[in-house]
Amino acid sequence: MALQVPYHKPSVGREEIDEVVRTLESGWLTTGPRTAEFEKDFRQYVSAPHALAINSCTAGLHLALAALNIGPGDEVITTPLTFCATVNVIMHVGATPVLADVGADGNIDPVSVAAKITERTRAIIPVHLAGLPVNMNAIWELARRNRLHVIEDCAHAIGAMYQGYQIGAGNPSTGYYSDACAYSFYATKNLTTGEGGMVTTHDENLASSLKRLCLHGISKDAWNRYSDKGNWFYEVVESGFKYNMSDLQSSVGIHQLRKIEQFTETRTRYAKIYNEILGDVAEVETAPDRDDSRHAWHLYMLRLNLGKLNIDRAEFINIMRDEKGIGTSVHFIPIQLHPFFGAYAKRPENHCPNSLELYPRLVSLPLYPAMSEGQVEYVANAVKEIAHASRKQYMAVGGGA
Numbered sequence: 001m002a003l004q005v006p007y008h009k010p011s012v013g014r015e016e017i018d019e020v021v022r023t024l025e026s027g028w029l030t031t032g033p034r035t036a037e038f039e040k041d042f043r044q045y046v047s048a049p050h051a052l053a054i055n056s057c058t059a060g061l062h063l064a065l066a067a068l069n070i071g072p073g074d075e076v077i078t079t080p081l082t083f084c085a086t087v088n089v090i091m092h093v094g095a096t097p098v099l100a101d102v103g104a105d106g107n108i109d110p111v112s113v114a115a116k117i118t119e120r121t122r123a124i125i126p127v128h129l130a131g132l133p134v135n136m137n138a139i140w141e142l143a144r145r146n147r148l149h150v151i152e153d154c155a156h157a158i159g160a161m162y163q164g165y166q167i168g169a170g171n172p173s174t175g176y177y178s179d180a181c182a183y184s185f186y187a188t189k190n191l192t193t194g195e196g197g198m199v200t201t202h203d204e205n206l207a208s209s210l211k212r213l214c215l216h217g218i219s220k221d222a223w224n225r226y227s228d229k230g231n232w233f234y235e236v237v238e239s240g241f242k243y244n245m246s247d248l249q250s251s252v253g254i255h256q257l258r259k260i261e262q263f264t265e266t267r268t269r270y271a272k273i274y275n276e277i278l279g280d281v282a283e284v285e286t287a288p289d290r291d292d293s294r295h296a297w298h299l300y301m302l303r304l305n306l307g308k309l310n311i312d313r314a315e316f317i318n319i320m321r322d323e324k325g326i327g328t329s330v331h332f333i334p335i336q337l338h339p340f341f342g343a344y345a346k347r348p349e350n351h352c353p354n355s356l357e358l359y360p361r362l363v364s365l366p367l368y369p370a371m372s373e374g375q376v377e378y379v380a381n382a383v384k385e386i387a388h389a390s391r392k393q394y395m396a397v398g399g400g401a
């Protein structure tokens with residue numbers, strides 16, 4: 001069947017296109033005035049005093065670990081239900097990733113985190129999976145008690161709010177906040193610049209480290225100190241990276257950020273339609289949410305009740321595509337199942353049975369503002385029809401009619 005509903009389509013409008021053209025015509029293509037404007041707007045939006053535009057979320061996580069001097073001999077705790085980048089960056093700095101299991105909502109479980117802390121643990125990287133905020137108060141409490149850093153993987157979480165505050169703002173009422181938050185503007189994310197990201201912090205010293213490491217380890221202080229030498233002079237004070245965002249990307253980001261509230265409202269409305277139509281279908285379980293927070297609804301992660309179905313997840317995905325013309329995806333293949341993590345997966349500290357049990361049940365349904373309400377209803381009804389047609393039949397015991 002022809003594709004009726006693709007898994008994803010970005011929402012990029014005239015405003016983004018016109019701004020990119022103006023930037024090209026301005027003659028300033030790389031990091032410059034538009035990136036400064038995007039950073040300022042982003043700081044205001046998430047209520048964080050420092051924001052650094054970078055070329056990916058992966059870069060942001062890597063920079064944060066490096067700026068916090070996390071390295072060989074150190075352990076960093078994260079979730080197995082994430083994109084491989086979250087774990088790769090821990091390995092990039094030479095530290096050892098340790099996996100804590102997920103709770104019923106699919107997010108990292110603070111109880112499991114507590115059980116995995118050793119004298120070598122230096123940081124926790126929670127991931128707000130699908131845009132659903134992690135129980136941050138419990139994570140911040142653990143971090144304070146054990147003197148750990150917290151770096152939030154906010155790849156799915158732009159627009160999400162935890163207990164009334166934007167993800168990235170921390171919790172001003174308790175005084176807790178994370179060391180850094182890293183956002184993704186990859187093509188499929190809620191806000192896109194094609195490729196791109198942002199890293200925010202509340203710590204001024206960390207902000208200058210992040211900035212220095214982002215651009216070759218070049219010290220701006222030295223630049224200012226020796227400004228009598230002219231604007232050609234610079235000093236490299238450490239081995240940095242090349243992670244800056246260009247003004248072409250920022251031109252897109254500035255306009256995407258202005259639309260993010262609208263995008264989030266549409267996503268929330270569509271998630272509600274899925275919940276309403278699928279809420280009473282016994283063969284599936286609707287995506288988790290929490291009352292005290294605002295879900296960013298980056299993903300709608302449906303769960304199949306495999307015990308009630310005579311098909312598995314792969315068959316469900318094939319029927320959705322071949323018979324209904326609907327694209328779906330899976331988030332995520334647990335980290336321990338990837339060959340690169342094989343040796344670590346066998347270690348008892350990386351034992352995460354909940355994540356492995358949840359994985360075969362997960363199917364992400366299309367969810368993006370460029371969908372129509374009719375398409376959302378079409379997808380939900382398709383799921384319902386497949387669920388009913390694939391209902392497991394039970395034999396009546398005792399030879400009844």
Ligand SMILES: *Cc1c(COP(=O)(O)O)cnc(C)c1O
Pocket residue numbers: 055056057058059082083085086127153155156183184185186196197
């Ligand atoms: C997309 C994603 C990333 C990586 O984002 P990039 O901007 O592509 O580097 C990291 N973590 C999670 C959970 C993601 O989904």
